[in-house]
Amino acid sequence: MYFIEKIMRIFYPKKKFKTIYNQQNIDECEHIFLPVDSSKVYLACTKCGKVIKNPE
Numbered sequence: 001m002y003f004i005e006k007i008m009r010i011f012y013p014k015k016k017f018k019t020i021y022n023q024q025n026i027d028e029c030e031h032i033f034l035p036v037d038s039s040k041v042y043l044a045c046t047k048c049g050k051v052i053k054n055p056e
Helices: 002-011 023-028
Strands: 033-035 042-045 051-053
Antiparallel strands (some): 042 051
């Protein structure tokens, strides 16, 4: 399995996505926050990616 993964990485390199965050877009976003991990300490917006600490 390891060899197959190595061969696949040679022929299909990983694509890099650049996300540009603009402060104005974040301020105008209608945030929908979901927990980032199972402890639910931090929440992230599903639309813009803004991270906050859970107020509860």
